Amino acid sequence: MALLNILVASFTWLMCARVCWSGCVEVESSTEAVLGQGFKLGCISCKQRREVEATSSVQWSFKSKDDADFNLIYQYEDYEQEIFDDRFEHRLVWNGSKKTTDLLDVSVYILNVSFDDAGLYKCYVERTLYYEHYEFHTNASKFVKLTVVPTVNRELTSIIGEVMMYVANIGLTFWLLVEMVYCYRKIAAAGEEALRENAAEYLAIASESKENCAGVQVAE
16 A cells, blocks of 8 residues: 555656646657658747747758758748748648747648658747847757658557556556455455454443343342
């Protein structure tokens, strides 16, 4: 039961930490797309001061293996998006922060991925922070090296992770079952002991009553 209490306390602490400390986390983008499917080019740029108002814009650039330099392909600013490269016309859509100009998630989504989409992508974010008496301008760049495969290729680490998850679930279920059986036996033993104590107390009371009755009869 002590271990169960520790697990419950740990889970509660993690949930509290998630609620209390939840915020922007710069998660890396996936890097492997499947031919003919859609793919999210992930890019997250966090603010150091979340309470400060800000506006942001993003530019996405692309460099294939045949390109000498990056080419601007997409821009998003003030709820407006624009595609600059014909190779991505009607295939790039906004997949980032909604209903705000303070963009933290500046991801885009590629439709109908082709082998020509493989290469290096650059996400360039410009942000203006509005303090009480001045404005502060910052920028950041992130890179995503995309490869395109003909079919889904599950990595070995993913398979091992899934197997370990199932093993952990089975182990936890078995442990909980053992704990339930242990608790049931402990409760049953406590119940039997209580019944024995009640029976002994009842017999003692009955014996005492019988002696009292005998004493009354002698006195008469």
